[in-house]
Amino acid sequence: MQSAGNHTAIVTGANHGIGEATAAALAARGCAVLCTFLRVDDPAAPAFPPAYRDGRLRDGAPVADRIRARGGQALAMEANLADPATAAALFDAAEEHLGPVDILVNNASGWVADTFQSAHTDAFGRTVQAVNPGTWLQQFSVDAMAASLLIAEFAQRLIARRGTWGRIVGLTSGGDIGFPEEVSYGAAKAAQTSYTMSAAIELADYGVTANMVHPPVTDTGWVTDAVRKLVADSPTMIHVAAPAEVAEVIAYLASDAAALITANVITLR
Numbered sequence: 001m002q003s004a005g006n007h008t009a010i011v012t013g014a015n016h017g018i019g020e021a022t023a024a025a026l027a028a029r030g031c032a033v034l035c036t037f038l039r040v041d042d043p044a045a046p047a048f049p050p051a052y053r054d055g056r057l058r059d060g061a062p063v064a065d066r067i068r069a070r071g072g073q074a075l076a077m078e079a080n081l082a083d084p085a086t087a088a089a090l091f092d093a094a095e096e097h098l099g100p101v102d103i104l105v106n107n108a109s110g111w112v113a114d115t116f117q118s119a120h121t122d123a124f125g126r127t128v129q130a131v132n133p134g135t136w137l138q139q140f141s142v143d144a145m146a147a148s149l150l151i152a153e154f155a156q157r158l159i160a161r162r163g164t165w166g167r168i169v170g171l172t173s174g175g176d177i178g179f180p181e182e183v184s185y186g187a188a189k190a191a192q193t194s195y196t197m198s199a200a201i202e203l204a205d206y207g208v209t210a211n212m213v214h215p216p217v218t219d220t221g222w223v224t225d226a227v228r229k230l231v232a233d234s235p236t237m238i239h240v241a242a243p244a245e246v247a248e249v250i251a252y253l254a255s256d257a258a259a260l261i262t263a264n265v266i267t268l269r
Contacts, residue, residue: 008032008099009254010090010150012081013108015039016055017220018171020063021247022105023074029251032073032098035060036090038080038108047125052221073098081108081146082138087153100161103254104154106170106192110142114184124226128181136184143188148195151210155203166208167254170196172265174214193265200263209262211253215246216268238269 009026013019014035023033037060042053060076067074075097079086094101113128114135122128129135151168158166172189173179179186193212200210217223217231218241231237249268252258 006030007103007254008034008094008101009103009105010034010036010094010101011105011107012036012146012150013038014063014076015058015060018215018218018243018246018250019105019107020060021243022107022250023063024067025244025247025251026103026105026254027067027070027072027074029255030072031103031254033064033067033075034090034094034098034101035063035067035074035076036079036081036108037063037076038078045125045127047122047127047224049221049224055221082110082141084145084149087146087149090150091153091157095157100157100163101154102158102163102166104150104166104168105250105254106147106150106168106196108142108146109171109185110138110140110188111182111185112138113182114139115181116183122181124224131183139184139188140191143185144191144195147192151195151199155199155206155208158203158206158208164207166203166206167258168196168199168203168208168210169250169253170210170212172212172214174267197263204262209253209258211261211263212265213246213249213253214265214267216241218243218246236269241268 009031011019011023014023015037023035027033040056064074064076112135113126114131115128119130120128170192175186196210196212216239231240
C-alpha cells in the first residue's frame with residue numbers, strides 16, 4: 001500500500017459513494033482528510049433507489065468519525081460549493097485543524113439531467129429538464145466554478161509556502177462527443193478537465209501532478225437492474241465498480257509512486 005503519510009487532503013462530496021471511499025482510502029495511507037459535503041434531499045423517484053437518496057442526504061460526520069476511530073485524522077465540514085467563498089473557507093479549516101493541503105480531490109458534482117430537447121423522462125425513468133439558467137448554474141457552479149476555485153486556492157497556498165509536492169485529482173464521466181440528456185453535466189466536466197490539465201502543466205515545476213479519473217459505472221446506490229443490463233449489453237462497458245475500487249486508483253494517483261502520471265484523463269473500465 002503506497003503511503004500518503006504527512007499529507008493533508010480535501011475530498012469533496014465525501015459523505016457517500018466515491019468521495020467517502022476516497023477519504024477512507026487516503027486516511028488508511030496516513031493522510032489527514034477534510035471530508036466536505038452537502039446534504040441533498042432528492043425527491044422520491046423510481047429511477048433513484050432509496051439507497052442512493054439516503055446516501056446523498058447523509059451527514060459526513062460519521063465518515064470522519066470512522067477515520068478517527070481507526071487512528072486517523074479527519075474533519076467533516078458541510079459546505080455549499082456553489083458559494084464562491086467556500087473554497088477559501090475549506091482550506092482555512094483544513095490548515096487550522098489538519099495541516100497544509102497538498103492533495104485535492106474534486107469529487108462532488110451538482111448533477112442535473114438536462115437537454116436541448118423538450119423536457120421528458122429518459123429510459124431509466126429520470127426526469128430530464130430543458131436546459132435553462134437554473135440547470136446550467138446548478139451544474140457549472142459546482143463542477144466547473146468550484147473545481148477551478150479549489151485548484152486556484154490549492155495552487156496559491158502551495159506556492160506561497162514554497163511547497164514542492166502536490167496532487168490534484170478530479171472525476172469525470174467522459175463525453176468526448178457531448179453528453180446527450182445530461183448536456184450541462186458533460187459541458188461542466190469538460191471545463192473541469194481543461195482546468196485540471198492546465199494545472200498539470202502550470203504547476204509541474206512545483207511538484208504537482210493533476211489528473212482526471214473517468215470511472216466505469218459505479219454503484220453508489222443508483223445502479224438499478226436496468227443499468228446493469230445496459231452495462232452487460234454494452235461492447236465498451238466492462239464492470240460495474242464499487243466505490244472502493246475507484247478510490248484505490250485515486251489514492252494511487254495521490255502517492256509518490258504516481259509522480260510521472262500527470263495531465264491524463266484515466267479511463268477505468
